[in-house]
Amino acid sequence: MNVLKKIIALILISIFSLFTLTGCKYENNSIENLAYVIALGIDKGEDNLLKLSFQFATPSSDSGSSGSSGSDITTTTVECSSISSGFNLMNSYISKKLNLSHCKVIIFSEELAAIGITEEVQTLINKIQIRPDSSIIISKCSASDFIENAKPNLMTLIARYYEIVVTSGKYTGYYYNSTLENFYSSLEESLVEATAMLGGTNVEQLHYIDKDINYIDIDSSYIAGTSLVEDENLIQLMGTAVFKDGKLVGELNGQETISHLIVTNKLDQCIINIPDPFSSDNLISVSISLNNTNNKVEFVNNAPYIMVDTSIEAYILTYSDSSNYGTEEALGIIEKYINSYLATHISSYLYKTAKEFNSDIAGFGKKVISKYTNINKWNESNWSNNYKNAFFHVNVSTDLEGSTLMINN
Amino acid sequence: MIAKKICFAEAIALIIILVINRIILGVPKSLLVNSAFSATLTIIFVSIITILIILLINKLFKKFIASDILDISEFLAGNYLKKFVGILYIILFMGISILCLSYICDVLKSIYFESNDKLFLALFFIVGIAIVNRMGFNAVIKSNLIIVILTTIIMIIMFILSIQLFVPERFFPLFGFGIKENYFASLTDVFAFSGLAYIMLIFPFFKNTQDFYKTNIISTIIISIYLLISTICLLLVFPNSVISESIFNMYVLARLADLGEFLRNTDCIYLLFWILSIFSYLSINMFFITNIFKKITNIKNSTATIYSFSLILFVSILLINNITSYNFLLNTVYKYYMITVIVLSIIILILANIKKKKNLPKLK
Known part of the structure; x- marks a missing residue:
């Protein structure tokens, strides 16, 4: 009798588990239903308060060609009144649920940073999906342009590209990876002010040499986007954005x-x-x-x-x-x-x-x-x-x- | 359900699981909000006071070998006091279980199960608690020992990994909001040592009665070290304003404590063990609730009461509908209620000792 009871209990548990633990279908969280954001750009809006730009990694349908298809990226922009409503509008537009757990970089435009980005950073830190080690970049150009031009250079995967590009300052000293957590902590305490990496796009029109600078210092006197690198439009990180009370107040060059x-x-x-x-x-x-x-x-x-x-x-x-x-x-x-x-x-x-x-x-x-x-x-x-x-x-x-x-x- | 005797290690583990859960539930945050930068000094101060209280409790229990506070209450003023104290303890354990279950369900819902109902998540815990308690005290205690060892290892790893994030200057200013505000106001922080309440009830379960006294002292020292380390980690990793504004401090710390690029997103590992430890903690609470109920009602078989109390626990989490009510209940209602129960228990112990002393000549 006891054995029979145990068998019945096991069957009931199995049936219960069948309907409750198969989370993928129930939660609608399968990979086809999610859009993975790799980079998030935040600009001052033209018709609304903010302009959000999303760079998505497009999952390949052909698993055998992951190497070449890994670089498939899509960029979409939306104007919105707040970050959360922007996410919602994007969810609606792409008919998929945004997933920010793979977001490697968050880019703020210089224009928005000068007005103040405390509220935006606080909203982002409150989003569980966004990792606290996501990098913060202040873009000399608009964040949407920065994202548009961010293409993996000498590699195929965009997510890996961002991981490597933000840490390469370790051997140049021209920028330092500022994470969301560090940036937020600096905003919240009075012991140190916040800094972030300075980014830009390599456009020939922006190339610039300060004539007042000694020729010895020229190589390290650039800020992002101004160095004389001849290449197609690619992103470049160089220098540091300086904040005071959550507002951008200045820039430091490489030196x-x-x-x-x-x-x-x-x-x-x-x-x-x-x-x-x-x-x-x-x-x-x-x-x-x-x-x-x-x-x-x-x-x-x-x-x-x-x-x-x-x-x-x-x-x-x-x-x-x-x-x-x-x-x-x-x-x-x-x-x-x-x-x-x-x-x-x-x-x-x-x-x-x-x-x-x-x-x-x-x-x-x-x-x-x-x-x-x-x-x-x-x-x-x-x-x-x-x-x-x-x-x-x-x-x-x-x-x-x-x-x-x-x-x- | 037959309550079997426990050994020294199991007793220590039983007390430690309480503090692990208190840490997960945010006691270090309460200490930091009250004392700011000087929370570490406050913990040392409160720990010394708690050890003195423990020495007093040990001394008071010497005349009541293998008795718990209910037996002593009965000895002091009969069945009515026993029932009254029993109900106070049931409310205490039920209260913290409700808070704990509600909190972990809210956290799981916001992190992993956004679209699921809180009650649905609670159901998994409730079913587990009922099954483990149905299997008996031995199952609860032995599984707890394993979970405590694993959780302790995981938490030590987390604390070690968070060293890289330390900003030592966050220790300052050394006296936080001021000496007066720190040390006199922080006396109520003795509630962090909630193990005191369980110490009043565990004496009858010891195989060797001498272990009881050792367990009390050693577990209090371990709790102090645990609290001290966890508070130091939070204090040195986050600015004070972040600690006071963050809802789930330990999870926020866990998100940062990883092995650089080698091993990332380790928070899910920590969370897994925290769920196990909360599950074990709730099972222990359920055991004490049913055991007290059995004692004050003199029922022979308390198995059926497990289901009743589990159901009450399940439904009661609906009472806490937001984080503000949770904070109010934990940091105000529960805090002062626990201190009241412990103070009352110590008074009962003192009076019972006086009564016993007076009765001795008569016996001679």
């Missing part, structure tokens, strides 16, 4: 971004050019990597006095018959040149953030808050506005290791 990464201890590796101390016509390319940066903040007459002490490891990349860097004395002179060159650039970057932007993007507030015993006193100090009164002292000490493979003695 300034390197300085920013040095001060914030985030630089992995980059290449800089310095004047050749032994020949005024030449320059020396040096690969640098960061050992450590120590920041200290003191107050002089209530104005922050910020001391930046950074230690760097360097290798000379330049090699020619005319070069003669193999002696102890020569290396010492080059070290001094690197120290002076970097200290000048870092100092210039810091004064730019303080006097021009009044935005503590380096997070010196983190050093200051430990001086206060409770939150009220910290709030009263009004660090965010006092930062514009800051003055800086930068010290760089370079450990020049010599050259990589060849060196003239």
Whole structure:
């Protein structure tokens, strides 16, 4: 009898499971019913408040040709009054349910960022499907143009392309991957202001060289879209968008971004050019990597006095018959040149953030808050506005290791 | 349902599952909202107070070997007090079970099952709880031991992975909203140690009575460490405003705690083990509810009551219709109710000890 009861129970459970656990059909969540968004662009609307651009990955019907068909991408744009209503309009238009769980990048246009994007970022962080490690890009052009031009270069899969492109700043130092979570945290706290990657499209008309800049610094003085790369319309990331209270207040070029990464201890590796101390016509390319940066903040007459002490490891990349860097004395002179060159650039970057932007993007507030015993006193100090009164002292000490493979003695 | 004796490890696991669930339910968030940056100091402060309370409880229980608070209430003032205390405890366990079940169903609904009904999700838990309790106390305790070990490992991994996201400066300002606000206001945070309520009831289940005293102390220390680590993780990963505004802090932390590009989207793994631990926690609560009910009504077989209480639990989650009512019930009603029940239990213990002391000469 007991065995019979167990069999009946098992049958009932099986029937129950049959109707309840087959989620795909019941939930209407099968892959054919979903549209996977790879990139989301947000612009200021023309006829409505916002313009959303969606880049979709088109699933291939032929599983055998996934390699070539992986690059199938579609871009669609909709004007809407809010992000959520835009999603709904798009759901209705494409007759599929948007799925943002594979959204790799979120692009805001420069125009919208200048008005303020706090509300949009808060809405996005509240969407469970959007991963907090999605990258934030501020586009020099419109977000829809950026998405339109974003095509996988030297690879086929668009999602993988975005993953790689946002992290390649690790070895150039010209930009740093800013995730949705980091951006949101910076908006929410008073210790550090938000930054994001600066993006643009490579259009010939935008190519530009600042005539006032020393020829040594030209390569790193570009911002996204202005560098002299001859290629069809492709996206480019370079520089940093600087925010203050959720609004875009300025931009840093490649060189300034390197300085920013040095001060914030985030630089992995980059290449800089310095004047050749032994020949005024030449320059020396040096690969640098960061050992450590120590920041200290003191107050002089209530104005922050910020001391930046950074230690760097360097290798000379330049090699020619005319070069003669193999002696102890020569290396010492080059070290001094690197120290002076970097200290000048870092100092210039810091004064730019303080006097021009009044935005503590380096997070010196983190050093200051430990001086206060409770939150009220910290709030009263009004660090965010006092930062514009800051003055800086930068010290760089370079450990020049010599050259990589060849060196003239 | 025959309640069998438990060993030392099972007893520790029984107390730990409570704190794991309290952490998942957002106790670290409550501590952080009250104390801001100084929550870690507050936890150390509250832990010391709780350990002192535990030492007091241990001392008071020494004269009542293998008795629970219901037996002691009966000894003090007869059957009426026993029934009154029993009902208080049933309400306490039922209340937290309702909150817990409602919360996890809401979370699952918003993360994975948007179009499903909350009751439908609750049904899976209810059926499981009823079946496990039907199988007996041994099944509850032994499955709990396995789940606690696995969940502890998973949570330790999550805490280690979140180290990369730490901003140490978020410890400051050291005294949060001020010393006075922190330490005197945080005395009510002793509610984070909800294990105190279960300690009043578990003594009769110990194989070795000496294990009871050890379990109380060790489990409180483990709970303190657990709370401290989870609070530090939240404090150092998120700005304070994000913690206070986030509904499911631990899940938000889990979304970030992955192994870079090597292993992503690990939150589903954490969530799986949290569901298991909540399931185990609810089963334990159901066991205590039915056991107390059996004691105060003197019924011989409490099996049928499992279904009744499961049904009450199932229907009661409809009472909590939004996150505001959940927060109010957890952080105000439940918090003060639990403190009241524990204080009342300690008073009963003290009075019972006095009565026992007075009775001793008569016995001689």
